[in-house]
Amino acid sequence: MSLPTLRLDHARALLRQAGVALPEPGAGAAELQAIIDALCELSERDPLTGLPNRRAFMARLAQELDRSSRSGEVALLLMLDIDHFKAVNDRFGHLAGDAVIRAVADTLKSHIRPMDTVGRLGGEEFGVVFPNCGPGSGAQLAERLRAAVEAAHVPLPDGVTALRVTVSGGGAYAPAWVRSSIEHWMERADRQLYEAKRQGRNRVLIEPVAHSEVSAEEKERLFAWPDADGLIIDPADAI
Numbered sequence: 001m002s003l004p005t006l007r008l009d010h011a012r013a014l015l016r017q018a019g020v021a022l023p024e025p026g027a028g029a030a031e032l033q034a035i036i037d038a039l040c041e042l043s044e045r046d047p048l049t050g051l052p053n054r055r056a057f058m059a060r061l062a063q064e065l066d067r068s069s070r071s072g073e074v075a076l077l078l079m080l081d082i083d084h085f086k087a088v089n090d091r092f093g094h095l096a097g098d099a100v101i102r103a104v105a106d107t108l109k110s111h112i113r114p115m116d117t118v119g120r121l122g123g124e125e126f127g128v129v130f131p132n133c134g135p136g137s138g139a140q141l142a143e144r145l146r147a148a149v150e151a152a153h154v155p156l157p158d159g160v161t162a163l164r165v166t167v168s169g170g171g172a173y174a175p176a177w178v179r180s181s182i183e184h185w186m187e188r189a190d191r192q193l194y195e196a197k198r199q200g201r202n203r204v205l206i207e208p209v210a211h212s213e214v215s216a217e218e219k220e221r222l223f224a225w226p227d228a229d230g231l232i233i234d235p236a237d238a239i
């Protein structure tokens with residue numbers, strides 16, 4: 001059996017295990033295309049929750065950041081982390097911990113707007129990107145997610161126990177008209193998350209827009225572009 005055939009068998013087995021229905025083997029190009037599509041889809045999903053995984057979420061963030069830098073449209077990044085999650089694992093076991101992660105994911109998914117994206121960043125941490133979301137609605141949307149998690153009862157695998165958990169959140173708006181980096185955006189949101197944990201958890205803090213700092217790296221990336229009359233606009237004026 002040649003190596004490419006083995007790889008194809010491996011891909012089929014992987015997809016079967018993930019519950020993906022494929023055309024019959026031997027269907028030629030159609031089967032290959034279906035396998036490639038399904039593998040791409042699988043590589044972007046978190047297997048525990050079905051949410052976009054870290055890689056897919058970062059790609060989504062990059063899109064939003066690009067849009068904000070070109071259109072000035074405001075987007076909010078919110079990082080959410082389950083509080084005292086280690087205690088859930090320690091007390092009820094890893095399977096119960098997994099059930100809690102899945103339940104929080106479902107709650108977040110059902111409380112975002114259709115244009116928002118929630119992803120699992122890893123462990124008990126989630127990211128939500130809210131496009132077209134000004135400071136007026138950002139805090140409300142973030143608070144809605146926090147409150148929804150707090151209100152949910154999570155049934156554990158033993159079929160008897162139900163848990164209530166809380167999340168802490170940190171948010172930051174994408175800098176409009178500035179070519180920033182997703183790492184810097186995440187770092188700013190993370191700083192707020194750290195502060196929310198420090199202040200006692202079960203709360204969401206969002207970086208005030210007016211104080212949104214522009215890093216040295218961002219300043220270097222600032223670009224000037226000609227307006228309709230050929231004048232050069234200094235983007236620093238737009239910050």
Ligand SMILES: Nc1nc2c(ncn2[C@@H]2O[C@H](COP(=O)(O)OP(=O)(O)OP(=O)(O)O)[C@@H](O)[C@H]2O)c(=O)[nH]1
Pocket residue numbers: 048081082083084085086087089093094095096097098101122123124197201
């Ligand atoms: N069940 C389960 N546990 C996980 C998974 N990924 C990470 N963890 C656990 O999540 C726990 C995270 O604990 P910490 O980082 O100490 O945070 P915490 O207990 O939530 O405390 P705070 O964040 O400070 O409120 C660790 O015990 C990890 O082993 C997972 O996929 N499933």
